[in-house]
Amino acid sequence: MNSIRLRDIERRSWRAYQQDGLTDVQFGGLMLAAAVVAILDRLGTPPWSRIATLTVLAFLEVGVILWMRWRYVAPRLGAVKFAPWRVRRTRAMRILLAACVLATASLVALTSLSKGLGIALPGDLGAWLIISAVILVPVAGLAMFLDYPRLLVHGGLFVIVEFLHIVIKLPSRLPFGGAFAYGVAASISLAVGIGVYIRFLRTVPRPLLGQGANALEDSHDAR
Amino acid sequence: MTRDREPRGVEIDRVIHEPARLLLVAHLYVVESADYVFLMQNTDFTWGNLSSHLSKLEEAGYVEIVKDFVGRKPHTMVKLTAAGRQAFDTYRRQMQELLADLPE
Structure with a gap:
């Protein structure tokens, strides 16, 4: 039975647009790109090529995610313009x-x-704390704003990987250690995201539009 | 019984009072506008049901059907009109008043 409480209705509608798993995939993709850059770093490629690779991968990922949303998510959820207070919060x-x-x-x-x-720069621990704050503040803000607490898991993974990098100095202790750490974190985020996405596709079918996509428009035109 | 002694609630808007339309209006009340697919997904109505109820709400002047194009495809959004919003506010107030004084 549908809830008739207005707050629940609004919240459920808003959450539906954030719970397709693609945001988790996006975080996983970012960490995967960081793993690729860590491999390039280990291979001794120049900094500009690493920055270029990261930029290309990030844009490619955003493009793929947008396409998947347009192709598979939008036809299932439909379109909605949220209330002005949601727009202000955005x-x-x-x-x-x-x-x-x-x-x-x-x-x-x-x-x-x-x-x-x-x-004078702060020590390793200080640097890690600053980087953690820079990562966790927007992630926590996004999690709260999007009503999406799972984002904190991805933010936490980022922070753990940075700890392994900066404080434990994993890349110098283990061959391809940086790439390995990012790779493991990326795998966790991607597994979560892909799992949620598959469940979303299974549980939210495309609605049957009866006489066709324009049936209602036609019926309105006929009247 | 004089008119003054009529039970409260007799003036309740029957267009909105019908459960399916109440659910539809409630969904449109909390957003700016929405398309048919969104409304179908969130209310579990079939295409025919939705079409029928939206037609009644449109006849009452409570919803506005806004047509435009996304690329080359026609796209239609449904929006609660000012009259629809007002009617829903009135309905809420009436129902609150009606149910507030019930004995335990």
Whole structure:
């Protein structure tokens, strides 16, 4: 039986658009791209090629995810414009994400210029804590905003991998250790995402549209 | 019985009071607009049911059918009109008043 509580109706409609598993796949894909970059790093490729590879993989992934949403998710869930307060919260979330990207870029710039400017960098643990905050703040914000607590698992995986990288220094202790750590984390996120996506495709069939996609339009035109 | 003593609730809007249409209006109330597929998925109505109830709501002036094109394909969104929103608010208030004073 459908709930008639307005808050439940709105929440269920909103959650339906976040629970197709593709966001989990997106996180897994990002970590997989990081694993590829870690392999290139280990092979001694120049930094520009690693950045180019990461950029291409990230764009490719976003393209594939958008296509899957358009091709398989949208026909099942339909289209909806949410209420203005949801739109306002989306805007606030984008501002938070932009601020985190800016913070990350500032950290990278600071690290690069630290020797020239004579700035003392924090130790490994301090660096890891800062990076963890930069990762977890937007992920926690997204999880809360999208009503999607599972995102915290992916954020946690990122933070663990960074700990292995920065504090434990896994890449120098184990051949391809960085790629291995990212690969394991990516596999977990991808397994979760693909599982949820398959379940979504099975449990949410395309609705039967009777006389065809325009049946209702036709009936309205006829009246 | 004088008119003053009529039980409360007799003026309840029957267009909205019907359970299926109430569910439809409730869904449209919490969003800006939605298409037919969204409404079918969220209400478990069949295409025929949805079409029939939306027609009645449209006749009452409670919903607006907005047609446009996405690429070359026609796409239709359903939106609650100001009158529909007002009618639903009134209905909610009436039902709250009607049920609030029931003895335990």
